[in-house]
Amino acid sequence: MAEIERLPTIADVARACGVSMRTVSRVINGARNVKPATRVKIEQEIERLKFRPNPQARGLAASRSYLLGLVYDMPNALYLDTIQRGITGTCRSSGYELVIHPCESTGSDTVIADTLSFVRRSNIDGLIVLPPVSEMAALPPALDEAGVDYVLLASVDLVDPVHLVRSAERLACEDMTRHLIELGHRDIAFISGPSDYRSTRERLEGFRDAFRAAGLALNEELILKGDYGYHSGYSAGNALFSRRQKPTAIFASNDEMAFGVFNAAAEAGMSVPNDVSVCGFDDVVFAERTLPSLTTIRRPSLAMASLATEKLIALIEGRDDVANRMQAVVPLELILRNSTAARR
Amino acid sequence: MAEIERLPTIADVARACGVSMRTVSRVINGARNVKPATRVKIEQEIERLKFRPNPQARGLAASRSYLLGLVYDMPNALYLDTIQRGITGTCRSSGYELVIHPCESTGSDTVIADTLSFVRRSNIDGLIVLPPVSEMAALPPALDEAGVDYVLLASVDLVDPVHLVRSAERLACEDMTRHLIELGHRDIAFISGPSDYRSTRERLEGFRDAFRAAGLALNEELILKGDYGYHSGYSAGNALFSRRQKPTAIFASNDEMAFGVFNAAAEAGMSVPNDVSVCGFDDVVFAERTLPSLTTIRRPSLAMASLATEKLIALIEGRDDVANRMQAVVPLELILRNSTAARR
DNA sequence: ACAAGAGATGCCAGCGCTGGCATATTTCCA
DNA sequence: TGGAAATATGCCAGCGCTGGCATCTCTTGT
Known part of the structure; x- marks a missing residue:
């Protein structure tokens, strides 16, 4: 029997079930108005034939x-x-x-x-x-x-x-900042992202919210501009560690920049977290593998x-x-x- | 003029050019046998109409x-x-x-x-x-x-x-191992990947090749099994650093495991690269950001x-x-x- | 038991394009 | 310059499916 080497089509299913193609189509597309018995029969036949609707044809017909x-x-x-x-x-x-x-x-x-x-x-x-x-x-x-x-x-x-x-980035940043405040930090620096990202503003606002809620004054000089890149975190870290009055905590608004801060700290002879606490945002894979591991915020x-x-x-x-x-x-x-x- | 809201089709192009759809189709599909003048005209019309062939229709017709x-x-x-x-x-x-x-x-x-x-x-x-x-x-x-x-x-x-x-992983691993040998290392450990990966064998063979080429004996005890995961590198590092005779160099067969070794070294009070050289494979982004930055192999x-x-x-x-x-x-x-x- | 309505199913055109082949046009050589 | 070969173009069916509508079959209430 010279079986034609060809995938089954909706017509094959219809023929085998003694129904019209339209009905099979309804079953495939989950239309409600198909008699349960018919539906089951068609579904079984689809299974038996291993029929899969051709996406090109479906697409063409249904745009x-x-x-x-x-x-x-x-x-x-x-x-x-x-x-x-x-x-x-x-x-x-x-x-x-x-x-x-x-x-x-x-x-x-x-x-x-x-x-x-x-x-x-x-x-x-x-x-x-x-x-x-x-x-x-x-x-x-x-x-x-x-x-x-x-x-x-x-x-x-x-x-x-x-x-x-x-x-809820803003809220999370407020939470993180509160965490730092609860640890006794007051001189907390914030390294922001590029100014044209909305998230940059969100995260910074969360940071401010926490100060506001705690009734604490915020030192604007400790808010530095970054660009979410490693190097900008590194530079910001250097800038912060060369201040006469160094911050005791640094909230980098993403992990990349936090790693930059880590390295700047190491070079400045500052120990994390003994001399300075550092936290990030993103929870990238490496965040748990650095020494010390990074406190951060995980997005689901x-x-x-x-x-x-x-x-x-x-x-x-x-x-x-x-x-x-x-x-x-x-x-x-x-x-x-x-x-x-x-x-x- | 009630212009119908509809994307141009091949028929529109054909009509505008006074040719058949088939000829337009030939131009779209880069068939050779179309008169240059015709081709240019059709291409211009396609451009003018911003015609894009419908992939579903093409797919259906041409399977x-x-x-x-x-x-x-x-x-x-x-x-x-x-x-x-x-x-x-x-x-x-x-x-x-x-x-x-x-x-x-x-x-x-x-x-x-x-x-x-x-x-x-x-x-x-x-x-x-x-x-x-x-x-x-x-x-x-x-x-x-x-x-x-x-x-x-x-x-x-x-x-x-x-x-x-x-x-050419094997060759690269041979090169890397030669690099370690040239640095004076003899007690070189190798942390391999999971045994069911082909790359695991390739990399290990490259490692052996270098010893063979240098006419050096290889200490089989220094070849440890890993699984390309961070933790396996960490464990292997611990095992190596607790040996009476510690290796002076460790070739982790990927970066993840090398980072594991880094942390094991830090905990064992070993300094990289002063006490032990470590290298990896992959050149992940973080490889240049760790302290020290990681010597590794980059795949293009x-x-x-x-x-x-x-x-x-x-x-x-x-x-x-x-x-x-x-x-x-x-x-x-x-x-x-x-x-x-x-x-x- | 019957009409009216609801539910289930069928028919057919056509989505936009290309394949295969037929036909027209040009080229080239004897 | 005729005619065969090469090149260019056209025609039409059909790829596999769904939309719209027509038709048929069951309910349900009276």
Whole structure:
């Protein structure tokens, strides 16, 4: 019997079940109005034939691609894998695949144009955008106009909350600062991120909140500008350690910069945490492997990515989902390790 | 004028140029037999209309998806971003997109089944596989049978070289070991990776090669088993530092484990590199930020990924490309930093 | 028992493009 | 300069699926 080497199609399933293709299609797409008996029979046949709907054909007929896009642009994407697993994990149970688009950061205009071109080229159904791209104010309008569904992981709120998943950075920074204050520190330095990132402001505000709440005065001279890069943390550390009155604690607003401070401290002969407490933000893998291990703040990346994906799929499929109703602000976790200690 | 809100199709281009759709299709697909004048005219019209071929329709008609898949499964994918950029960079100039598939490592069978299911579900045209998945012996046959094109980034040679891109790990490890020998070290320890990885053997063989080439005897007791994880490096370090005769140099076969050794050394009161030289393999970002910075081996991930992508696309498009002719073994680079020094 | 409505199913066109082949046009050599 | 070969172009079916609507089959209430 010359069996034709060809994957089964919806027609094969329909024929075998004695129903029309349309009914099989309904089962595949989870339409409600199919008699349970029919549905079961079709599902069994699908299983038996190992039938898988052809995404190209589905896409062409329904003007959908069943593809989600991930746009990112971070030089040191240490949590990229976690984010990707969060997304693909949720994709898998809903029949979507993830197409990635790392963009070369060369100014807001270019990045947006690049993103739009990606969307059109690939016909993706929806987009998940990571910071810092997600924090560009011009992006949401451009995406709206292009008619793509999207969810941003960002610390912005200029956008309809259905499009947003963010973590409570400000609150976490306030908590961390309170922790330092409770350890007896008063001269606490803060190394901020690049001024054009929203998170920079959020984190700094959290820092201020803690002082405000404790009724303590804040020395503005101890707030230094960094850029989330290792070297900027190192320079800031050097600057702080060469002051006549050195801070007793330094809150670097990300781990990279905290490591820079570590090395500046070592070179200045300052011991962490005996002479100075240091903490960061991100909880990168290496944070627990340094000597001393780094007190930092952990963002639940996997959970955020899953949540974003759920929201996006709900958006695409036009469902008014719980995922889109709830406040998508996920809490962060303080990870207390050995780089912070009571003031001597 | 009620302009219909609809993206231009190949028919619009054809009409505007007074040619048939088939001819436009030829131009899009770079067929050779189109009169230059016609081609130019069509290209201009495509540009003017901002026409982009619909990938679903193309895919359906030509049974292709213009999608490449990336299968990986590494807990600490520090170079993932680099790999992804290498692939997407090359994809972009050839009209492909990249779909990622991180798999949950739960045994070779599961991973292979998972990969095959991914291939069928997503209809990707070709696959790029990263180690350790790429080193599973059962994978290539399964992929061959499934009729997918694929390229492996792996240290294996059980497979037709058209499917392979690898780096000269053994040679690099020999070079690194020679470097240690030239620094006067003789009691050199080696911390290997998990025994089921091919790279583990390659790296260890390189280590042996250097001793052999130098006519030196190798103390087998100084070869310890690790698993590429931080903790295994730490334990191995502890074991080595508690020996009566301590090694004067330790070659950890990846950076993670080298960092483990760093911390074990610190706790044992050994100074790196004064009391003991330490080197690693991978050149992760943090390698230059530790104190001391880590001497290590850099794999040209971006170049390897680009090369793999070129090979894969040549394979898919049936071209007998240069990329598939050349030996796809890329050299590694020794990065000499401060964790290695002459024996005291 | 029957109409009205709700639920289940079927029919067919067409999504946008390319493959295979037929046809038209140009090129080139005897 | 004729005609064969080479090159360029066109025609049409059909890839596998879903949308819209028509049709058929069950409920349910009176």
